[in-house]
Structure formats: structure tokens, C-alpha cells
Amino acid sequence: MxxxxxxxxxxxxxxxxxxxxxxxxxxxxxxxxxxxxxxxxxxxxxxxxxxxxxxxxxxxxxxxxxxxxxxxxxxxxxxxxxxxxxxxxxxxxxxxxxxxxxxxxxxxxxxxxxxxxxxxxxxxxxxxxxxxxxxxxxxxxxxxxxxxxxxxxxxxxxxxxxxxxxxxxxxxxxxxxxxxxxxxxxxxxxxxxxxxxxxxxxxxxxxxxxxxxxxxxxxxxxxxxxQPATAFVARFMGDHNVLSGRVSAIRDGIVEMEAAGGPRFAVRDIAQEIGAPIDIGIRTDRVRLEPASEKTLGFQAVVSNIEYRGASVKLTVSGAGSDDFTVIVSDADYFNKTVSVGDAVSLSWALEDVVPLGRLSA
Structure with a gap:
């Protein structure tokens, strides 16, 4: 051998x-x-x-x-x-x-x-x-x-x-x-x-x-x-959405990010300065088609594409500065409450599902 x-x-x-x-x-x-x-x-x-x-x-x-x-x-x-x-x-x-x-x-x-x-x-x-x-x-x-x-x-x-x-x-x-x-x-x-x-x-x-x-x-x-290390890895692997913005506030170990268009999101455990650019990743299968609550984060979006995949359905939406934000839902959840291209939808996710993304130095 x-x-x-x-x-x-x-x-x-x-x-x-x-x-x-x-x-x-x-x-x-x-x-x-x-x-x-x-x-x-x-x-x-x-x-x-x-x-x-x-x-x-x-x-x-x-x-x-x-x-x-x-x-x-x-x-x-x-x-x-x-x-x-x-x-x-x-x-x-x-x-x-x-x-x-x-x-x-x-x-x-x-x-x-x-x-x-x-x-x-x-x-x-x-x-x-x-x-x-x-x-x-x-x-x-x-x-x-x-x-x-x-x-x-x-x-x-x-x-x-x-x-x-x-x-x-x-x-x-x-x-x-x-x-x-x-x-x-x-x-x-x-x-x-x-x-x-x-x-x-x-x-x-x-x-x-x-x-x-x-x-x-x-x-x-x-x-x-x-835990993709950078925005490139998150996008290339295809299982995380990437939202980009700037740090707007830091308090109690939580960083608040303001994305393009105004929505604000939070991420834990990342050292940043006010005004610094920041990327965050959200797993595509952890996003829910429901409004954000006191315990969750999210934004309003418009459905641009729907793909039926058998056990799951892939929705592509635009909002918060992203034209290709992806949501993967089970076929049962989707057909229990269907949406169509052009519909406005509410998206949400938990704070623990947010991954801070680094930026590769040149």
C-alpha cells in the first residue's frame, strides 16, 4: 500500500x-x-x-x-x-x-x-x-x-x-x-x-x-x-444570500447595518466602525415568507422568478439592494400559500442565521 x-x-x-x-x-x-x-x-x-x-x-x-x-x-x-x-x-x-x-x-x-x-x-x-x-x-x-x-x-x-x-x-x-x-x-x-x-x-x-x-x-x-468566509464564497457556493451596506450602529455586541435603499439589519460578533462597509450572508433555506417580528429581521421584496424543484421551490426576489435574493421553501409550504411573479412578499429570518462576511485583502 x-x-x-x-x-x-x-x-x-x-x-x-x-x-x-x-x-x-x-x-x-x-x-x-x-x-x-x-x-x-x-x-x-x-x-x-x-x-x-x-x-x-x-x-x-x-x-x-x-x-x-x-x-x-x-x-x-x-x-x-x-x-x-x-x-x-x-x-x-x-x-x-x-x-x-x-x-x-x-x-x-x-x-x-x-x-x-x-x-x-x-x-x-x-x-x-x-x-x-x-x-x-x-x-x-x-x-x-x-x-x-x-x-x-x-x-x-x-x-x-x-x-x-x-x-x-x-x-x-x-x-x-x-x-x-x-x-x-x-x-x-x-x-x-x-x-x-x-x-x-x-x-x-x-x-x-x-x-x-x-x-x-x-x-x-x-x-x-x-460559515462562508467572504461574500465571494457565499455567492459562489450558492447557499447564502449576500447583502451589502454600511455599519450604522454598534451596541451590546450587535452591529446594525444599513443596506441600499434604507433597510437595516443586525449581525452578531463582528468588530466594525460606524460607516465601515459590511457584507452579511443569510442562508437561502432559512428565509421565511412572513413578515419580520420583534425577534426576526427582514424586508419587503418583489418576486422576479419561481422555480419548482420537486421537494423544494426556489424564489428569486429583488429588494434591499439585491436583484437576486433567493428563498428556498419546501413544496408543502409553497403550495400552502402560493405567490406569483410580480407579487410583493415579506421576508424574514432569525438573527442567528446571519453570517458576517469578511473581505479578502488584495
Whole structure:
């Protein structure tokens, strides 16, 4: 069984000409964990993965795998393996020779490498297809072969560049379950790049949310979901509304915020000055379609869109300076008291459902 490596990224930057793709990021990925880098296109997550692999040079900073600084090591010396988005299988070779290829390049004898390749195909439940070529396989089967080929060298870390993006929705769900099971079985460090919030939540022990070449938040999925660190994380994860304004009062540990258009809201436990800009997050499923009371907060809004989702209904409303404030209600609650596009509605939530959001420094 291969050992797992801790990955320590220390003030690592990547610069392409006049463009900085990754801005001096620092991160520790625990050995044996499943880490997902998450963010929109162009945020720097793939550049970071490729620097870990050694396929991109590091412009500044250092990278440590286990106890070894590998900043200047070529990919072959890092004891990592990378699975590419395209799978990059050799069309003219059967599955055994595809999986065994890296061992062949290392000079391992034919009998030994074929035995190891068959063992890896057995692990991936692909042994029955050993004599086939990639074109004779489905997308999910090709992915399993690519995984077998990456794992045959017994890496300390497996690096995956959007491995599920080419699969249909049903197969994606099945394959992510298999990836999680495989990672737990092998016990090695997995680093997985994705732009899918659902995928990261389902797979990761550690989610690293990136934006514009910087890390906005690195935490366990539940923390990212319940306590987004910044307005970007709250918006990108899609489970919090963001309201922006300025601090209008501070008393007894409660900060009062005045939003665009005049509504005032409160948030606990945040040090601010009067007049300072402030962002707050409110979980979309904690907002109620009812007027605010003495114990709750809220505002008046106008419904702009309604989406039926089966067990829930998503309402988009405008008000308090937001054009896309979202409310998720159960289907039973919605159909007990339906509303239509254009209707005025009262919204409310509890003070404990308000999350103070930080602002990432440049």
C-alpha cells in the first residue's frame, strides 16, 4: 500500500508574462485527505494543480511533498501521479499495455508490469476488459483505466484535473462515489480540481475556494457551507444570500447595518466602525415568507422568478439592494400559500442565521 504525502504550499505564485495567475498562496493539505480546489474558470486552480505535479514551474515560493522540498523537481521525481481531463489513453494499445506504460518507461520487465497492470485493472473492476482498446470502452470505463494507469506507480498523491467533466450527469454521481471509495481504500492524498460545488461538497475533506488567483477559504465542507468566509464564497457556493451596506450602529455586541435603499439589519460578533462597509450572508433555506417580528429581521421584496424543484421551490426576489435574493421553501409550504411573479412578499429570518462576511485583502 503506498504511503500518503502531506502537501505544503508556501507562498507559491505563478506568473505568465504580465499576468499573475496565482498570487502567493499558502496551504497545507493533510496526508491521506481528499482535497478539492473549487472556483470559476480562470481562478488559478488548474495552474496550482499543475505546479504541484511539476508540469508548470513555480515563479516564486516553495512546494513540499512529505518532508522533501520538490519546488525544482521534474514530475517523475515527485512521486505524484496526474490524471488528465482528457484521460490521454493510447488508442493503439490494449488496456494492460496502457496501464503498464509508465512501468515500461522505467524499465520494469514485461511479466512484472503486466501482472501489476492486471492487479490495478482488477481494483478498478476492469479486468474483464483487459484485452480491449480505449475506443471500445464507455467514458466511465475509460476513466477507470486512466485511474489505474495513474495509480500503478504507487504515488503518494493523486492529482485529478476535472476528471468527471466529460461524463453524463448520472455517471458523474456514480463515479464520484467510486472516487471517494477508492481514496479511502488506498489512503493516499487526492487533490481534485473542479468547478462544481456539488462535486466538491460530495467528495472533499478539505475544500479550497479560489478566486482571481487567491484562496478565499480553505475549510471542511460543512464550514464552507455554513460559515462562508467572504461574500465571494457565499455567492459562489450558492447557499447564502449576500447583502451589502454600511455599519450604522454598534451596541451590546450587535452591529446594525444599513443596506441600499434604507433597510437595516443586525449581525452578531463582528468588530466594525460606524460607516465601515459590511457584507452579511443569510442562508437561502432559512428565509421565511412572513413578515419580520420583534425577534426576526427582514424586508419587503418583489418576486422576479419561481422555480419548482420537486421537494423544494426556489424564489428569486429583488429588494434591499439585491436583484437576486433567493428563498428556498419546501413544496408543502409553497403550495400552502402560493405567490406569483410580480407579487410583493415579506421576508424574514432569525438573527442567528446571519453570517458576517469578511473581505479578502488584495
Amino acid at each position: 503506498p504511503k500518503a504525502a502531506e502537501i505544503d504550499i508556501v507562498s507559491v505564485s505563478k506568473i505568465y508574462g504580465a499576468t499573475t495567475a496565482v498570487h502567493a498562496i499558502s496551504l497545507k493539505i493533510p496526508a491521506g485527505s481528499y482535497c478539492c480546489f473549487l472556483g470559476p474558470s480562470g481562478c488559478g486552480k488548474t495552474s496550482t494543480l499543475r505546479m504541484i505535479a511539476g508540469h508548470e514551474s513555480i515563479s516564486s515560493g516553495d512546494l513540499r511533498l512529505g518532508h522533501v522540498v520538490v519546488t525544482d523537481f521534474p514530475p517523475a521525481r515527485r512521486n505524484t501521479a496526474m490524471m488528465f481531463q482528457s484521460y490521454a489513453l493510447f488508442p493503439h494499445l490494449d488496456l494492460v499495455d496502457n496501464v503498464a506504460f509508465s512501468l515500461k518507461m522505467k524499465g520494469v520487465d514485461k511479466e512484472t508490469r503486466r501482472a501489476k497492470a492486471l492487479a490495478m485493472l482488477r481494483l478498478m473492476q476492469m479486468e474483464a476488459y483487459a484485452g480491449r482498446r480505449p475506443a471500445q470502452l464507455s467514458g466511465g470505463q475509460q476513466q477507470r483505466v486512466a485511474l489505474a494507469r495513474a495509480l500503478i506507480t504507487e504515488p503518494e498523491a493523486l492529482l485529478l484535473d476535472e476528471p468527471l467533466s466529460a461524463l453524463d450527469p448520472f455517471l458523474k454521481i456514480r463515479m464520484r462515489a467510486e472516487l471517494k471509495k477508492l481514496q479511502k481504500t488506498l489512503g493516499i492524498t487526492f487533490v481534485h480540481v473542479t468547478h462544481s460545488q456539488e462535486e466538491a461538497m460530495a467528495l472533499a475533506d478539505l475544500i479550497v475556494v479560489m478566486n482571481d488567483g487567491r484562496i478565499e477559504q480553505a475549510a471542511a465542507p460543512r464550514i464552507v457551507f455554513e
